[in-house]
Every structure is written in structure tokens, then in C-alpha cells.
Amino acid sequence: MTEDKRITIMISAVEPSADALGASLIQALKSQNNNIEFVGCGGPMMAQAGLASIFPIEQFSVMGPVDALRALPAAIKAAMELAAACVNHRADAAIFIDSWAFSKLAAKQVRKLSPSTACVKYVAPQVWASRPNRAKSAASLFDLILCLFEFEAPYFEKHGLRAQWVGHSGFQEIERSRYSGALFRKTHGLPSDTPLLAILPGSRRGEVERLSEPFGKAVALISKRVPELRTVVVAAPNVSRSVSDRAVSWAGNPIIISRDERLDAFAAADAALAASGTVVTELAIQKTPIVVSYKVGPVAAAWARHVITTPYVSLVNIAAGRAVVPEFLQEACIPEKMADSVADLLQNEDARMGQLVEFSKVLPMVTGGSEPAENKAARAVLSLIEGK
CATH class of the missing domain: 3.40.50.2000 (Glycogen Phosphorylase B;)
Structure with missing residues (x-):
């Protein structure tokens, strides 16, 4: 699919699992629109997909509250850098993958500095398991949330957040393999x-x-x-x-x-x-x-x-x-x-x-059926950008 209008998407992944999702999403977005510029942060898989990360993400691979606290100053700085990238590149959308704490922090900065940029959360926080108040918080920060599981969407929709069930790419890969x-x-x-x-x-x-x-x-x-x-x-x-x-x-x-x-x-x-x-x-x-x-x-x-x-x-x-x-x-x-x-x-x-x-x-x-999750996610993001 070819589009005349240039689209810019800021995409952020600071965890290894998010890097894999980000790489698949970049490739799916490119296949649906060949006129997209990507900026943001990610790991080696996203780099291979064509993203030049504006800072290394290894510093955010932390475990436990003590390590997370130590990483907070770096996380605040990184969130501001991503927001600045949205401003400088006039990003149409900002996609935050997994990592609820960092995504929340960075989305706040994007909302503040680049209010015209649509904010997307890919992988919903597990509000069905604990801390359901995160659904209301997500509704205040994001324009779209991409859910891995079908039962997740209603938790966010009741707070007025547009939620799209896309499926779980890892489970789909197991289903497709023999x-x-x-x-x-x-x-x-x-x-x-x-x-x-x-x-x-x-x-x-x-x-x-x-x-x-x-x-x-x-x-x-x-x-x-x-x-x-x-x-x-x-x-x-x-x-x-x-x-x-x-x-x-x-x-x-x-x-x-x-x-x-x-x-x-x-x-x-x-x-x-x-x-x-x-x-x-x-x-x-x-x-x-x-x-x-x-x-x-x-x-x-x-x-x-x-x-x-x-x-x-x-x-x-x-x-x-x-x-x-x-x-x-x-x-x-x-x-x-x-x-x-x-x-x-x-x-x-x-x-x-x-x-x-x-x-x-x-x-x-749970898996999302036969259509690849990244294709559904890419379609939902492009639809959001078109709507704005």
C-alpha cells in the first residue's frame, strides 16, 4: 500500500520482549504504508527492522523495586528525549510497547510537549489481574490501547479509551509452527x-x-x-x-x-x-x-x-x-x-x-486467531492517524 503523505511514528521499547514486538510492528507498518519515518528507541531486533535508537535501552533492563529506583533518573531523561523527538519530527503517533511504568512516564511528557501526537499503548497493563485503577490512568494518557487478549478490551473501553484486540504474536507463532x-x-x-x-x-x-x-x-x-x-x-x-x-x-x-x-x-x-x-x-x-x-x-x-x-x-x-x-x-x-x-x-x-x-x-x-497480531496492530495505528 503506497501513501502520498509522509507519516512519522515515534516507537519506544525498553525491554527485550518489547523489542521483538516493536520489530514485528515496524515491519507490518512498512508493509501497509511505505511512506513512514520511524524514530524512538529499541533493541537489536528493532534496529534490524530499520530503527536507529536514540539511546541504548540496556540500562532499563532492571529487576525489582531497588533497581527500578536507581534507573529512575535515566528513565526521566529518556522520557524527555522521546518527547523531544516527537516535537522535532512532528510525530503523528507515539507507540509505547510494554513496560507500563516507563510508558506512563514517557506518555506524560509527550502529552505535555507534543499534544498533537496520538499516543498508543501496545500491550495493556494486566488490570484484570491486579491494580484495575491503571485502566483509568491509561485512558487519560493514550488515544488507543492494543490488547493481546480479547477479554482485556472492556476494562479500558468503560473508561472511554479506544481498545483494539490484536492477539499474541508469540502464541500465534507456536500455532503456525509444527x-x-x-x-x-x-x-x-x-x-x-x-x-x-x-x-x-x-x-x-x-x-x-x-x-x-x-x-x-x-x-x-x-x-x-x-x-x-x-x-x-x-x-x-x-x-x-x-x-x-x-x-x-x-x-x-x-x-x-x-x-x-x-x-x-x-x-x-x-x-x-x-x-x-x-x-x-x-x-x-x-x-x-x-x-x-x-x-x-x-x-x-x-x-x-x-x-x-x-x-x-x-x-x-x-x-x-x-x-x-x-x-x-x-x-x-x-x-x-x-x-x-x-x-x-x-x-x-x-x-x-x-x-x-x-x-x-x-x-x-488468547492467541487472536490466524491473522498476525502485528498486522492488526499496524492497521489500528494507521486508522488512528487517519482519524486525527
Whole structure:
């Protein structure tokens, strides 16, 4: 699509995950309009897509409140630089990807210095899980919010903010790709009729430390009830040694794999026991029945009870509004309970099929369907610019 009028878009991403989204969005915008100039900040993927970042974003890759506080002076300076870029380049739109705290800070500066620039938030803050007041705050700062999940849009629309559901590009990529459970079994010498349980104890050190013991005990109980059970354990990169050291003694003669091999393993597995997180949706996409568990320390648990507003932690459950997959959280993270639920999935075809039927209903609300999310996002941004 060719346009005569030159469009300028300021685009901002200060996190690695946002860099990937930004790169895809830049490419989608270019494919829909070949007369766009981009300014702003991003990482290596956005640079490859054609953005010359006006400052390095590595300084903002922080974890925890102490590091965030230390980064605040740099964040304020960066927000002012982005706003100045909007002024100098007469930006038609400013797109802020992920990172709610920085996006909020920078959008305020753009509103102040370049009021004619339309402000867009890509990836909505998770107001459905906690701090719903962020929806009202978003409505005061942005002209458009691009939501990954279908159920998010109403939270913002009720405050008068234009919300567009675009889908989740990462989940869509998994849906489009083909992973082979048969090849995984052949590679690891697993007969097709051997029951296989995937175990995912988390990707953070604290998760592994808290979940390894109850997971290990649960697997021991399951192996007594399911003859010839084999297990495959996913060891995320930053906790690989910790997971391997713990899982090697678990029942089921565990196969310990890296994250890169996980999707083929999911396709091969008959069921999974997983720490709550993105991986739960990945398992659902691979049609693997799941039992979910999670446990945090006492301080984090007290904080979570104070701010979290959803009764569920898994996206498939939140989207469905009901317990599609069993969740054993905090005090309920008990080996016997988890073992009963997993064994039921391995031995009861009705229980397995019940989850798979629900996955087919819920996943389109989470992934966004077959059209690439970045294409929908680009179309919504260009429509906003046309309207202004």
C-alpha cells in the first residue's frame, strides 16, 4: 500500500520482549504504508527492522523495586528525549510497547510537549489481574490501547479509551509452527504407548526452590499409580543446573531437556505438571492436558492477596472465566492433590478430552486467531492517524 503523505511514528521499547514486538510492528507498518519515518528507541531486533535508537535501552533492563529506583533518573531523561523527538519530527503517533511504568512516564511528557501526537499503548497493563485503577490512568494518557487478549478490551473501553484486540504474536507463532511428538519420542527412545508426563518447575530460581520438593513427591506418587511412567523435565536456561540437580532423582527415569526442545516434548507428552506462567498456554496450544501449581514466599503471598483481583492465575482459566485446568496454589500446592489430578489426566480419557475441548474454545481468545497480531496492530495505528 503506497501513501502520498509522509507519516512519522515515534516507537519506544525498553525491554527485550518489547523489542521483538516493536520489530514485528515496524515491519507490518512498512508493509501497509511505505511512506513512514520511524524514530524512538529499541533493541537489536528493532534496529534490524530499520530503527536507529536514540539511546541504548540496556540500562532499563532492571529487576525489582531497588533497581527500578536507581534507573529512575535515566528513565526521566529518556522520557524527555522521546518527547523531544516527537516535537522535532512532528510525530503523528507515539507507540509505547510494554513496560507500563516507563510508558506512563514517557506518555506524560509527550502529552505535555507534543499534544498533537496520538499516543498508543501496545500491550495493556494486566488490570484484570491486579491494580484495575491503571485502566483509568491509561485512558487519560493514550488515544488507543492494543490488547493481546480479547477479554482485556472492556476494562479500558468503560473508561472511554479506544481498545483494539490484536492477539499474541508469540502464541500465534507456536500455532503456525509444527512440532513433532513422534520425533521427540523416537529421539529419546520412548515407545508411542509409554505414558509421558512433562514437568515444568519454573524458570526462576525461587520457583524452582519452592516447587521442586512438592513436584518431586507428586511424581513419585503418580509413578506408583501409572505403570511404566516416564517423565520429561524442562530446565530453563537460567536455572538449568538447579533443575537438573533436583530432577535427576525423581521418579519416571526423567529426561532433562533445554527450553529449546520443550514444544516437541509438549507435543509428545500425555499430560503436564507445570508452574504457572506462559508455558501453560504453550502446553494448551500443543493440546497437552495440564495441572498447574504455584507457590511464593510469605511476603509475596501477602502482597498478592492484597492486590490480585482474579481467582485464577492461568490465562486459559482467566479467558474462560472458569477452572479449565486445575490450579493448586500456595497452601493447596500439596503433592497428594497434584498427584490425584495428574493421574486422572493420564488414566481417564474423559478428563483429558474435557480439557482439550475447552482449549479449542478458549485459545482463539488468547492467541487472536490466524491473522498476525502485528498486522492488526499496524492497521489500528494507521486508522488512528487517519482519524486525527
